[in-house]
Amino acid sequence: MNTTSQNTEVNSKYRCQKCNDTSWLNNEDGTYKRCECFEKEYAERLWSNFGVKPGEVKKLNEYKPYDELTTMARDKAIEYVHNFDKVRTLRENSFGLFGQAGAGKSHLIIAVGAALLNREKSPISVIYMPYLEVMRELKANALDDEVYLRISSRYQRAQVLIIDDLFKDKVKNGQLIKFGNQYIGLTEADMKHIYPILNYRYINHLPTLISTECTPKMLMDLDEALAGRILEACGDNMVVFQGTKYNFRMRRFVK
Numbered sequence: 001m002n003t004t005s006q007n008t009e010v011n012s013k014y015r016c017q018k019c020n021d022t023s024w025l026n027n028e029d030g031t032y033k034r035c036e037c038f039e040k041e042y043a044e045r046l047w048s049n050f051g052v053k054p055g056e057v058k059k060l061n062e063y064k065p066y067d068e069l070t071t072m073a074r075d076k077a078i079e080y081v082h083n084f085d086k087v088r089t090l091r092e093n094s095f096g097l098f099g100q101a102g103a104g105k106s107h108l109i110i111a112v113g114a115a116l117l118n119r120e121k122s123p124i125s126v127i128y129m130p131y132l133e134v135m136r137e138l139k140a141n142a143l144d145d146e147v148y149l150r151i152s153s154r155y156q157r158a159q160v161l162i163i164d165d166l167f168k169d170k171v172k173n174g175q176l177i178k179f180g181n182q183y184i185g186l187t188e189a190d191m192k193h194i195y196p197i198l199n200y201r202y203i204n205h206l207p208t209l210i211s212t213e214c215t216p217k218m219l220m221d222l223d224e225a226l227a228g229r230i231l232e233a234c235g236d237n238m239v240v241f242q243g244t245k246y247n248f249r250m251r252r253f254v255k
């Protein structure tokens, strides 16, 4: 009993009890390896670059469902976190929330990501990718190969990637934006930057958490091949919100 309390006292100085904040662990053969807290802190720094602190985001149990679909989304999110270790290497290992604004899609996928990043037993290095901001970052660095590859591979190779508001710039009032009678669709530049990320993750069975105002049908209209891969990777781990009731501002007037 005595030793236990002593240990707790000694260890409590450190944020990471495994490596005592050195970020290195001894292998049995005398070599060193990185502690899992190293990846976690790296991921946390990246979240902070976008003004989000994974320790402070709203939790899954703070999400307030208000009808059948939002309840289903919450339950599927909880189930996904719970089963993550079982599904992470499978084909259907991703999680997607599609359709109308106002259902709290971002809240849910960010909460799922934070739960995996902050879990006690083998935390997952979850990288947060707000779609528009990262597209801007990639486009701005397109001419510098070294910087570009470093940024792009960060999102390609993340253990888990959150893509928040995918194709946000293609949607207005719940519809794909049109120019005349044509959807503006994905430009060559869009494809150049997002395709390698989604494709790498698909091929390597890396889980992605996606929120988008696009419905699956809209994704298909944008790019069938890409949409197919996103939907296939989500499998049953998805909810599609359709109808004006999911627009929060609208809801206040409807009530």
Ligand SMILES: [Zn+2]
Residues within 6 Å of the ligand: 016, 017, 018, 019, 020, 021, 022, 023, 024, 035, 036, 037, 038
């Ligand atoms: Zn550590």
